[in-house]
Amino acid sequence: MMATMAIPQQKTAIETIDLSVAYNGKPALRGVSLAFPENAVTALIGPSGCGKSTLLRALNRMNDRIPNAEMTGRVLLKGRDIYDRRINLTRLRREVGMVFQKPNPFPMSIFENVALGPRLHYGLRGRALQEVVEDALRKAALWDEVKDELSKSGLALSGGQQQRLCIARMLAVQPQILLMDEPCSALDPISTQKIEELITELGKQYTVIVVTHNLQQAARISHYTGFLMYGEVVEWGETRQLFERPARAETEDYIHGRFG
């Protein structure tokens, strides 16, 4: 199999080795080997159905939830295979947080949405818990908008605020890697811009992996980009280079709108 595609001189946060996933025997990912660099934003692009979400879900084992998904290959987080039987799933998902395409706040107050994770994972309460919640909401650029109504339902927020609430909720459990599956696709341009700024900011401290259909967005926010087609990585490299001087004809076709 092809050697793992890594960015030279970059520390790897999480990496897949010859990762294949099939649903009901139909392959969705074929031998993907990618090393995602630490403390940077990586974008995953590619036509619909090419396996971006599947790849993302393989990184925090959310594919386990799908009964007909079969996986081969390995995913290494800090050198450890996350599909190892002895791995602690709770701990893995604490370290690798995820935000979904559609905002999914829990039906509870804004405060509770963010507090639930740290309370259950770290036993925080009182002042310490409040600090963690405030910190997470600040990082998610939501604090100023909600600080006076923390007891309001999370569902009473706008779509863009809900998505930032979900990001805050994820940050509050202190992850190192953030997975985001089309986090802006349900949002208006202004909310989208807010989330983009947020991702750029988060990329300084966290390893962020974003799936997006918006190529300009990928170009704007990411340092590295992977282009997938038919479950395979077609091209992988620095975003600037991939967009300006793509190495493969398929990449060039795709980014110039001649495919999908």
Next chain:
Amino acid sequence: MMDTVRSGMARAGGWESLAAQRDARRARTNALLMGAFGAVGLATVLLVLALVAIITYHGAPTLSWEFLTQPPREGMSAGGVGPMIFGSVLLMLGAFLMATPLGVFGGVCLAEYGERSRLMRLMHASVAALAGTPPIVYGLFGLAIFVLKFHFGVSLLAGWCTLTLFCVPSIVLITESALKTVPAALTDGGLALGLSRWQTLWRIALPYALPGILTGVILSLGRAVGEATPVLFTASVYYSTAETTLSWETLRQPVANLPYYLAEGYRQPGVVPERLIWGACLTLILLTLLLNAGAILVRYRMRRRYL
């Protein structure tokens, strides 16, 4: 291909005239069906209202504070139905406390493990069958097991156990279906945060499903409180002169209750005057209406909080 479509359109006089014919037909069908549904719906509502109206007409004159609180007097021919109301409420409360945890637990099991396990699918089918089993079967089962085998005797305790059995299947089914309405996105959100399956269930899914579950529990109790047959052989006494008090002894004694009073009172004509029967009938209906109103209130209150 395109040509035949075009010529067809030309013959028919364009898209608009094609649509116009269907629009007219659609409007007719729609009016007809909506009218039919409306008529049947109205008939149902009227039927229920008529029933309540008749019972209210006959029962209302009897209703009084005295009727609701006093025991029967003069060999059942006068006085009130206080002990029967007390007994019915007591039976119901016990069944509520026992059946709710059992039923919710069963429903959680079915919802969590239901799809993948053949055993659970079998359980689901059995529970559904049990929920449709006539109450008299529960009554006889209770008699055989609790009254005779366990030597509870005809008693409040045996009545509680029987009513619990009677309520559990429907609570299981309600809990299961309420949990299935929890959006997968919420559960995924919990799991992606690193919560365990149990934590996701307890912190996210159950609170979400709770209004539905409680409504189902209350409705199931409402049905149980009006049934005479589960308690017929297990807990009922027509009337005992013993004071209606609460003590450990009460557990082993039979209790009077409204449905049994109605059934017996009606079976022995001439003993209980008709106006008392009507009054008890209305009281029972009011009790179930009260429960239903409670269910609606609970749901409304909870929904308003965070949904």
